[in-house]
Amino acid sequence: MLVNAGQTGQRWIPAKNVPEKNRILCFLAIQAMSNDNGKNPMPNDKDNDDLVFTAFKNMDLYGKDHNVLSGLLGMTTCSERSCEFQKFLQRLDTYPTAERESHLFEIGSLLTTNNCAFLDLATNQSGSHALRTLFRRSPALDHLIFLSVSMNFFSLMTNLARVETGCLALNEVFQEIRGKYRDLIFKRVAKNADWLSFDHYGTHVVQNFLTLENPGATAAIAERLCGCFFRLAKERQGSYVVEKCLKSCFAREIVLEEFRGNDQEWVRMANDKFGNFVAQCALKVMKEEGMTPLLREFIEKLRPYFCTMKIGYGKNIVRLIQEDIERCL
Template sequence: MASFLTSDSDYFMVITRNKNGSKSLQKLMGMSDYMDVFFFVAIMRLFIHVMIDKYASYVAIQGMRIFKQDKRELMYDHILRYALFLARDQYGCIALNEIIKELDDPYYRDELLDIISNNALLLSNDAYGNFVVQHVLKLHDSRCTGNIVDKLCGYCIELSFKKYGSYIVERLLEAGDIPMATIILDVLACKTEMLIRLARSEYGNFVVCKLLELTNDILTADLFYSLVNKLRPYRFLLHRFHESKIAAILDSMRVPN
């Protein structure tokens, strides 16, 4: 049965792309080493096609759970090779996040996280890649988070104007003192005109609002006061619905000039 299901590539893909077919194959996997050879060969032969399909990808992920170590390592090598391609695909990014969550091999885990963090700027600007960066930040891996901060330093304002980039900046704000300090220094370094544009923009206003809410309790007084004092003279420009929350926060503050 395993040979019949996997010998023809087209037929194998028809099965794996079907929700019920994918589940059935996953149940067959792991029953014997002999059968797993057929599944492994079929997956590796069609690796990219499998990994970017909504249901077929779960067949490969199941293989990474139950195959012998030598087979898993060959699959991990392919994951590293195609990580950026998968991260920028609609379903590939979901599969990659699942692999990141379950990967228990320290070497391959670190290698994969390094690929993501070293390409954080590219992925943060991508409609699907940003979800991978967000997922990695939620792991609270200090080394990986530090690498992402280094790669995004100087780009936080630019990212905050964009739908996907603003998600990343907000996640960084939640990642700890050092990422937050990096973002606020980027904000303070920009021209006042740029900061007001950010506060009034569709996505940037959420970043500025979160900065004000979080920095009041976490960062040093000097950094917090510097941000508030840079915004307050232009409070009158922040009268629309979204920005009104920023204006309300500014009005509630009593900080020295």
């Protein structure tokens, strides 16, 4: 439960400005939260006069606050009333500063009273747009919205990873965050590494994590990707994920074990447009790490296909083996 005006007994609490980086991340989070294209309507989208507070069952609101919240939700979550909400904010802009700030803080207090309510509001298409409209109108209001986003961050993170700007913002945060929250983020990314690695932007988040060389997180990501390495290797972005796993001492064995267990897929990967780069990486890593017996085993699996490989994507692998690796065996 967030601290709001009703709990403190004050109408408006001045708040320190939210740092610019946090403002940006907050805005991106709110934008990413609205991923349902209107398929997750709020209770007051229903065509009746009674507001059904199914999403707000934990809220303790009576009388004036209940009526105000009802009207506010009606304007923020119904697409037909978006113009009404805009006009409401325009009227507020004409108020004296202190009165305007007070009203904005009350709005923020009502919308962030309950975490579940805020999350439901933010994942509604119209509600998310309304929150973005409110953002940066008042330092105190920004503070309330930022706190709500922070408290729901781990629920939002995987959605953020699938948005280009969100992916960039998350990677920047990962470089700076320390302590228990860093570990929690590692666990969340590792848990979702399988589908993130196949996502156009999510793959960059996984790749960034692998370069951080966190033993537990790297091993967890590799374990989560078990059974996917051949398929990932044949995709442009996915191939980078596999290569980073191969170059990490915390994930390498898991990848090589999967490659070793399927001769047919190993040959197919070596002849694939993107997979051949992964195969080259695997051979180079085994050579550099002195894994000679295993290296010979992988080469012998390819040798019967050298003639056909020379006229396709596998030609670079044949050249690598004949001109570089075999000289050292």
